Amino acid sequence: MPRRRSQSARVTQAEVARIAGVSQTVVSMVLNGTGIAQRRVGEDARQRVLKAIEMTGYVANPIAQRLAGGRNALIGVYTYEPVFPHRAGDFYQPFLEGVEGEAQRQGVDLVLFTSMPAGRERQLLASGGIHRLRVADGCVLLGRHSHPDDLTALTSQDFPFAFIGRRTAPGVSVPYAGADYDTATEKVTERLVTAGHRQIAMVTEFTPHESTQDRLRGYRRAIRAAGLLPVVLEEPDPTSAELFETIAAHRITALLTTSDLARPIRDAALDRGLNVPGDLSIARLGDPEQRDPGEVTWSGFTIPRQQMGIEALRIVLGQLGSQHGLAATTAPAGAAAAAAAPSLSSEVAVEPAGAEQVLIPCELVDGETIAPPTTGEPQPSTKENPQV
Secondary structure, eight states, X not given: OOOOOOTTSOOOXXXXXXXXXXXHHHHHHHHHOOHHHHHTSOHHHHHHHHHHXXXXXXXXXXXXXXHTTOOOXXXXXXXXXXXXXXSTTOTTHHHHHHHHHHHHHHTOEEEEOOSSOOSTTOOHHHHTHHHHHTTSSEEEEEOSSOOHHHHHHHHHTTOOEEEESOOOBTTBOXXXXXXXHHHHHHHHHHHHHHTXXXXXXXXXXXXXXXXXXXXXXXXXXXXXXXXXOOEEEESOOTTSHHXXXXXXXXXXXXXXXXXXXXXXXXXXXXXXXXXXXXXXXXXXXXXXXXXXXXXSOOEEEEOOHHHHHHHHHHHHHHHHHHHHTOOOOOOOSTHHHHHHSOOOOTTSOOOOTTOSEEEEOOEEEOOSSOOOOSSOOOOOOOSOOOBO
C-alpha cells in the first residue's frame, strides 16, 4: 500500500488519478463538481478517488483552481443586517435553512461574508465589498435594508447572485426569489368582501419597500374590483385614540395589516373593549419579524420563507450553469421533494425553472381573526378616504 507523503512533497492531482486508476477529469469532478457533476461519477470510481486522496494526503489548491478558471463550488451568503438566528423560531431561520438544505443537495458549500460594514448603512459598493464577494462563485443576498446601487453594480458586472425577496434597481433586472404578496393580499381582501365587509382598511408602514408596495397593489385591486374605495392607514400608533376614532368614523369593520402591526393593533382593540373578530376582523399579511407568542391563529397568509431560500440558491446555480454548461437540479420527486420544501398553494405556481425572477405563492390561512361583520352592512363612503 502506498505510504502517505509528508507535506513537503506536494502530491499532484495527476498522481491521485494514477493511483485511483481514473482520469484527472474524474478526480476534478469528485473534488470540485456540483451535485450534478459528482453524480456523473460512478460510486466505485468515486470511492477509489477518495481512498487515493486519503492515502496520499492530497490537498487541492483553491487559488490555483481559480487562476485556472475553475470554480470553487462555493456560494456566498451576505446579509444587510444581522439576521442569523439567535434561537429556534427566529424570522430569518427558514430562509437560511432553505439555502443550506439546497446547497447540501446540490453539492456546493456556503461561505458567510462577515467582514463588511454592519448596520443600516451596510452598503457593498461604498465599502468595496463587491470585490470581496468574488471569493465565491456567486452569492445569495438577504436583508430588509438593501441598497439599489449594490444591485445595479452586481448585475452590470455579470456576477451570479440572487436576492431573497423581490427587489428592484434602476436600469437593471435584479434576480430574486420573492413571495407573491400581491396575489395573496388580493385573495385575503376578496375573502373579507365575501364575508360581508364593505369598509376594509389597509394598515401599513410608511415605506417604499417592495414587499409593502406589493401588498398595497393587491389590496387596491381587490377593493376596486368590489366597487369599494380603498382606505390606507399609514404607520398609525396602535396605542393612540386617533386610530380607533378613524376606524369608528369610517365604520371600518375589517383591517389588513402588515406582519408586525397585527399583534399591537389587536391588543389595543381588546383593551378598548372591542371583540376580535366580532367587532373588528384583522388579517395578518405574513409572518412577523418580531417573535409572536403564538396563542392566536391569525387569519391571512404566511410567507414561503424556506422555499424562497431554496429558489434563490437555484437561481444562482442556474446563472453559473449558463456560464459553464450546467444547471441546478430541480427538487426530487415523491417523498424526497416533500421533505426538501414546504407545501405551496396550488392556486399560483412557481415560475418555470431557469427564471431569474421567481415569485412563490404564499399559503393562505383561515385562522380565527376574520368573521362576518356583526354591526350590519355599512354603506361605502363616497368621499376621498384618508391616509392616517
